[in-house]
Amino acid sequence: MQASLVTGLFLADSTPLQVVVSGVFSPLDNNGRQEEAVKRLIQRELGPGVKVVSSRDGTTFPLFSLMLSKISSSLVGHMGLLERENASILNASILGFAQRTIQGFQSAMRALDLSCPLFLTQNDGTLTSAGSAARLPIRTFASGPTNSMRGAAFLAGLEERNRTHHTKSIIVIDVGGTTTDVGVLLPSGFPRQAAATIEVGGVRTNFAMADVQSIGLGGGSCVRQSEGAVTVGPDSVGHYLTRDAVLFGGKVLTATDVVVASGRADLGKGKPDVSPDLVSAAMDVMKRKLERIIDKMKTSPEDIEVLLVGGGSIITPPGLVGVARISRPPFYAVANAVGAAMARVAGEVDTIEFLQGRTLEEVLEPLKLQAIQKAIQAGADPGISSPWLLCIPGLSTASEHTHIVEVTNLPVQYVTNQATRIIIKAAGELALSSPGPTVDLEQSPQEDIDSVDVGEDEKEILQVASEQVVDLDIETYRPQIRVDRLWNLSELDLEWIADGCGVLGTGGGGSPYPPFLVARQLLREGKEILVADFKDVPNDAVFVRCTFMGSPSVSIERLQGGAEIPASVQAVLKYIGHDECTGVISDEIGGGNGIQPMIIAAEMGKVVLDVDLMGRAYPNVCLPCSDLDAVYIPSRIDVPDYKALGREYPTNSYDRDGLTIWGQYGTPDPESMRGIRISQAWRIGRAIALQKKRNDLKNIPKAILQIQNGACLFVGKIVNVEREVRKGFTWGSVTIAPLREDEEEDSSTPSPAISYGSDTRLVIPFQNENLYACLETPGKPKKILVTVPDLITVLDSQSGASLGTPEYRYGLRVTVIALAGNPKWTSTPEGLTCGGPSAFGLSDVPFTPIAEYKEPASVIEEYASEMN
Incomplete structure (x- = not known):
């Protein structure tokens, strides 16, 4: 980062009081060097009066003197640049108030001649030191x-x-x-x-x-x-x-x-x-x-x-x-007050490990033991009679009162040595029979808290445009179909399409949320997103396909700049000898890639065809299931050998690429377009929204399965995630265990979910997208329930939203559903060769359809007919 960039960000008369630094992939930098270097540069250029706050402030802090080492993890949020940046800004906004409040507590303690340390409770119900709370108040505000x-x-x-x-x-x-x-x-x-x-x-x-x-x-x-x-x-x-x-x-x-x-x-x-x-x-x-x-x-x-x-x-x-x-x-x-007195004591391990030659489980077990040891040494109840029992391997799951509450596995992107950052947190009730953790009684209760120069008077608050909330009755909502049969998308339409794209993404395709924000902003600036039915396309129409390519784990950190796909569109048009195109086609409806054509259409004043060329997301750039002839052009460099370069470039540059492909001349063949519509994403998103409005989250799977045939496979919580990024893909698996009886919110389960024993696990391997789902039960052979090209989607049971493979996290409550794939994938030799189990090295796994495919109805056809 150059000094000129820092000074150029701010006008001379508008130097900020606070600057927030949130670095790309900062969760992988367990030493915090990346953001610290930027902080020093900003402070040097803007002067000592500017408070610089990073997403890693408080990288190390003393918790208890008896602990074997200091807790080093102080991230405001997890992987996901946008979400972590938001949390960092919120943290900075309450920093001054938090520090004044904690200093007030400490002044009161001194007045009462108390020499004990001051602890505060965190959002997750565990204790933290006053120093940590002063640096990361966002962890304590709730x-x-x-x-x-x-x-x-x-x-x-x-x-x-x-x-x-x-x-x-x-x-x-x-x-x-x-x-x-x-x-x-x-x-x-x-x-x-x-x-x-x-x-x-x-x-x-x-x-x-x-x-x-x-x-x-x-x-x-x-x-x-x-x-x-x-x-x-x-x-x-x-x-x-x-x-x-x-x-x-x-x-x-x-x-x-x-x-x-x-x-x-x-x-x-x-x-x-x-x-x-x-x-x-x-x-x-x-x-x-x-x-x-x-x-x-x-x-x-x-x-x-x-x-x-x-x-x-x-x-x-x-x-x-x-x-x-x-x-x-x-x-x-x-x-x-009673709840605060019951706050749990936590211990945490944060380290970088190299997995070469070892399984993730072999690496995690001793680290889990260390986390539990730290929690117990900090004052947590071990729930066992003798501390020496902690030396027994496998005890990480045997402690009655202190147990693992969080396991985070953050693979270092695009490296070959399988380096991964592992953060494990254990927590337990305070051991009332013990005197508690050993502390330095000479330590002043005025713990090491960075002071912040904020006066008692309120600062001027800038007026910003508030979020306009329109109270729409989604039960009776009708999309706007113009007289020329063009579907003019509203913000609500866009939101539903984004939610549907997440479900159809089967874990990949990139998060729909960042491109949704871009597309929504375009609508608010007065631009239009128009969707056309393929039946209305003129004979001389020219359409291009557009998408992003790269690992989903990279796309949640490296957000799109905006020029990638438009530049590649112009390159393709120049290559085929056209100055303009009629519109764009969704190359894959799954994930954020399903929204990309809408952004391009709004920016260029073109239409989006109500067509989806894959019906899902796939890790490879395949020929679309509509069998359109394609000429592949890379987005960054005009070279003929795309296949050799396509994954190599984003791998070597730790990046992802925008891609445009020559898609269609003239009116599409109606037979080739059947059953592959954006409309399906809209209908899935609408079904989710209706169930949320009715406060019936557990029946969101059932509502989705009324849109497309399939099955609800499993309800439980994530107990293990293995993940690595190599060759431009996110590889790994997620393991899901059934909920215990006392973890269920009510006795019912999502219909038509299947019940399994407490020792059964559902394992879903993935390569960007979920590949297959199988049941593993001790003493029984592995049973495969569903494979690609059928769709396997993991839903967040707490919100009904789909989860991308980078969002799989220990402890999340999830519901797994499978949807029938398009017949062009499931019923043709070419489709199974390109997108079936054998395409992903599963040659010994036969494909059995989960259900018969249901052709989604066109939104334009349905609601245009209401106007007649």
Whole structure:
């Protein structure tokens, strides 16, 4: 990085107070050298007044002096540049506030003459040092709801209840002075974890935390009436309730005033003088807010039990729609404090290993043992009688109270020595019978915290365009088909197509999310994305195919710049002797590549053909199943030997390439176009959206299987991921185990899922895309359930979203489905040779179709007919 680039980023009169550094592939740099070098350069060029924060701040920090080594992993997020960048910006935005808060804690400790160290709870329910929390507050900002849920489970005796009989999940509502936090407790008593990606502040992130939703409603929420409309919150008097609320002699009408005026509570200096109509209207507003947030957290339309905690929970009205029972445990007002006192102690191992000559399992076992040892030495309960038993191999799964909670395997991209970064985290309950971890009592509670020069006064907040949310009724939504039979895509259409592309990508094709953001921005800038039916194409039409090529593990870090495919389109048109083309064709609908033609069409003012030439994603650039003649042209260099260069270039440059292929002259043959439409992706995305709206996530597989025939193969959680990147591909496998009874949210499973024994594992090998799924049970032969060219997709059970192979992560709850492949792949010798098991070295594996293929209906045909 050159110094001129740094100074050129900022005008002389707009030097920033903070700069966030998030490097490409920074999770693979376990020493943090990449971002540290950039930080030093920025500070040198912009001066000491600029605070530079990286996604790796706090690379090492002391946790306990007895620990064998320091914890070195301090990543804000996992692999995925966009999500990690978002998390880094959020982290920087709350950094000053967090550091002032922690310094305030430490000042109070000094005033009380306390010499003990200060620890805070993290989003995942484990402890962290004050120094770490001051550098990475994004890891602690949602710890309050996690603490409340753990405390609520303890106070309500849920763990004891579950020992005697299986219980269903319970929603915990924690009402404070300003906000209401809502989470889900599993029958095990632990909070339900968030999906692989979560939205914080309206942006997507991918760090670990409990699945919590918050609304601006609390005991101190301000109540206003203007022109007959009544609002409650989101602003609040907060902890000044006893000073500002009407019932305490103040002048601000709050939610607590309304509840007392209704006669449902007795607080303060008497009942406030509030009109009955205003009380009734405000109570209705609070009721609707709570019902909406509860509805959003449910994964089943059935009524659910609610556990109320928090000092502000008195504002919760009875008789909430969708709630079977509402209860408050003893000491409900201090559930948060109880949960914080129950926070688990963690230990972590972070290392680079070379797998040559060893299996990943052989490497992981001793590292898991080290992680458990670190947690126990930090004060976690070993759950066994003698510490020397920890030396026994395989004990990593034998400890009753301390166990592995996270395993992250990050292969170093495009290397030949199978180098991989491994991060393993173990956690356990605090060992109450022991004096706890040894600490340096001479250490000042004012731990090593970098100070930040932020005054007490609020800084000026720049006004930015807020996300416009249009409340559409997706049940009755109709796509816009113009009179000339062109489908004019809306943002909702685009979102559904992106979700459908993820399902059809079978783990590959790149994440649909980054190209979706690009395409959506083009729509917001006034450009159009027009989709045409192939039946309406004129005889002199010229279409090109476009796609990106490279490893999915690389594409989530190296985002597209925007010029790759347009440049290759121009190169192809020049090669075939044309100045213009009629439009573009989706080379493979799977993953992010399904969105690329829409970006190009919007930028060039062309149409996208409602055609998909593969019906899925494939790791190799195959001839499309429509049997179109193709001339292959590389995107970067005009050379004739594409096949030799195609994978070699991105491999050697740690990159991926945009690719355009000469696709079609004239009107396509209707027979060759049958059953291969973008419309199928739209319908799958719509089916997912409808189930989400109905809070019926467990039946998302069933809804998808109504669009395309197939089967729901397995429901469980990921217990192992092996992954490496070589020769331009992401190779590996994912292993999925069934959920334990106390991990299930209810007794039902997605229909028509198949149930298996607790020792059965579903293993899915992949090469960019999922290749086959097989069952492995001790003492029984391996049973292959489905293979390519049928589609194998892993869904995130928490959100219903599809997962790409780079997103497979230890502990994620997933549902595996298989969809029938297009007959051109499954029923022809050429298709099976090119895309069947033998194409991937599985010559001894026969192909048996999972189901009969169902031809997807055209969106244009269906909705254009409604106009006539």
